[in-house]
Amino acid sequence: MKEKFEPNIIGFLCNWCSYAGADLAGTSRIQYPPNLKAIRVMCSGRVNPIFVINALQQGADGVLIGGCHPGDCHYERGNYLARRRMAVLKKLLEHTGIDPNRVRMTWVSAAEGNKFAEVVKEVTEDIRKLGPMQHFKRENKW
Amino acid sequence: MVDEKELRDVVKKTISRDDVKYVVGYEKGTYGFQATPCFAYKPEDAEKFIFSPLCVHNLTVFPMLEEKPPLRKGEEPDTRKIGVVVKGCDSRAIVQILQEKGLERDKVVIIGIPCSGVIDPKKIEAKFPGHIKKVEVNDEDDKFAVTVDGKTQKIPKDELMPEKCKTCEYPNPVLYDILIGKEIKSKKKEDYKKVNAFEKKSMKEKWDYWEKQFEKCIRCYACRNACPLCYCKECMVDQLNPQWVRRSVNLSENTAWNLLRAFHLAGRCIGCEQCERACPMGIPLMKLNKKIEKEIKEMFEYEAGISAEEKPLLAMFKPDDPEEFIL
Numbered sequence: 002m003k004e005k006f007e008p009n010i011i012g013f014l015c016n017w018c019s020y021a022g023a024d025l026a027g028t029s030r031i032q033y034p035p036n037l038k039a040i041r042v043m044c045s046g047r048v049n050p051i052f053v054i055n056a057l058q059q060g061a062d063g064v065l066i067g068g069c070h071p072g073d074c075h076y077e078r079g080n081y082l083a084r085r086r087m088a089v090l091k092k093l094l095e096h097t098g099i100d101p102n103r104v105r106m107t108w109v110s111a112a113e114g115n116k117f118a119e120v121v122k123e124v125t126e127d128i129r130k131l132g133p134m135q136h137f138k139r140e141n142k143w
Numbered sequence: 144m145v146d147e148k149e150l151r152d153v154v155k156k157t158i159s160r161d162d163v164k165y166v167v168g169y170e171k172g173t174y175g176f177q178a179t180p181c182f183a184y185k186p187e188d189a190e191k192f193i194f195s196p197l198c199v200h201n202l203t204v205f206p207m208l209e210e211k212p213p214l215r216k217g218e219e220p221d222t223r224k225i226g227v228v229v230k231g232c233d234s235r236a237i238v239q240i241l242q243e244k245g246l247e248r249d250k251v252v253i254i255g256i257p258c259s260g261v262i263d264p265k266k267i268e269a270k271f272p273g274h275i276k277k278v279e280v281n282d283e284d285d286k287f288a289v290t291v292d293g294k295t296q297k298i299p300k301d302e303l304m305p306e307k308c309k310t311c312e313y314p315n316p317v318l319y320d321i322l323i324g325k326e327i328k329s330k331k332k333e334d335y336k337k338v339n340a341f342e343k344k345s346m347k348e349k350w351d352y353w354e355k356q357f358e359k360c361i362r363c364y365a366c367r368n369a370c371p372l373c374y375c376k377e378c379m380v381d382q383l384n385p386q387w388v389r390r391s392v393n394l395s396e397n398t399a400w401n402l403l404r405a406f407h408l409a410g411r412c413i414g415c416e417q418c419e420r421a422c423p424m425g426i427p428l429m430k431l432n433k434k435i436e437k438e439i440k441e442m443f444e445y446e447a448g449i450s451a452e453e454k455p456l457l458a459m460f461k462p463d464d465p466e467e468f469i470l
Contacts, residue, residue: 050406051379051387054399081460088465089409092438093402098350107470120470136350137398
């Protein structure tokens with residue numbers, strides 16, 4: 002029997018906004034898909050593209066990066082830098098034939114539990130449509 | 144065409160200075176269509192120096208390869224400068240390194256050469272296969288005069304030039320201490336024709352293409368070592384803790400390496416094509432670099448290697464950077 006595809010999404014959430022937003026979504030008992038595995042980083046500017054590519058290699062079907070709204074960054078400019086980086090990375094992925102929608106970025110503040118749930122729903126549905134990431138998944142053969 | 148006598152005189156004068164350690168330039172290769180890097184430590188070494196259309200290499204990599212062994216007790220650090228012979232494109236690499244503060248401005252003496260286009264070694268070897276004796280190549284306006292076995296052939300430049308020269312916007316060095324000859328004018332414009340053509344393909348076609356290319360990679364890291372801008376003290380692929388990219392040669396790791404290499408050159412690659420020339424497996428690495436270059440020009444109106452005072456692309460931001468991809 003073929004199992005239904007459940008996307009595996011890694012979320013890099015910034016400690017000050019998105020992670021708190023996810024926490025609020027949880028404490029407010031808002032339902033959202035359980036496909037997102039949250040990893041707390043201190044700032045979205047901490048997310049090195051190497052993390053994203055490594056996640057895709059290790060079996061993630063998509064990556065979501067959550068940061069503070071522009072201007073709200075705890076470190077003043079981390080989210081702006083992350084935005085530039087991800088813009089370039091997405092173009093590069095697109096050029097090599099990997100759907101850039103597998104890497105998503107969002108601004109969620111600590112008060113936006115509802116928005117966080119909406120974003121996770123949208124990303125999960127998008128990646129469900131794209132199907133499993135098979136381009137360069139790492140094969141562990143030992 | 145560059146006056147070689149003038150070049151030799153300048154090199155001789157530079158190396159005679161007390162504060163210059165050595166000058167790196169080009170000399171005739173030992174066989175065939177080759178020019179090799181050459182180092183002058185003494186004034187008489189300057190006699191070897193040449194400049195011909197065969198001088199494709201980007202020599203700016205040498206000041207970056209400089210080893211700095213730990214000093215012995217009582218030993219003074221060597222603060223002498225290094226002289227580099229650069230073409231237009233190579234000078235942009237130096238500007239980029241200066242911008243990132245990888246080198247100090249007063250540690251290099253830049254000898255600039257206006258260049259009207261060089262020859263791609265792969266293309267000329269395909270045209271004259273198996274030649275191991277020395278050959279003469281001269282630059283004649285819109286043609287290269289190639290002398291093989293005493294016979295001179297004139298070949299249109301477009302047939303032999305690498306891609307970078309066909310769309311070169313900077314034939315004159317952007318930054319130099321000494322300029323050899325006169326500045327030349329160029330009307331060439333970068334139009335990203337190949338990138339645009341590749342973009343029209345579907346996702347599946349693109350991946351099928353790159354899958355084949357990345358599978359060829361043997362991970363010799365020649366692209367990294369030849370690149371003047373890949374000078375991290377420890378490259379992320381050599382790191383063991385955490386080990387981001389494994390050493391095994393397979394599609395997954397090769398893709399990760401090639402994507403990350405291209406990303407690390409985002410906003411830094413100056414398009415000297417040194418990586419592609421060094422690649423023993425013939426992977427079209429410049430296709431990735433050019434794509435990023437094009438997108439950066441469109442999105443951030445930024446070009447690498449133009450001004451040493453500007454901040455590096457990914458270390459600065461504008462509040463109104465494009466963000467249509469953000470949810």
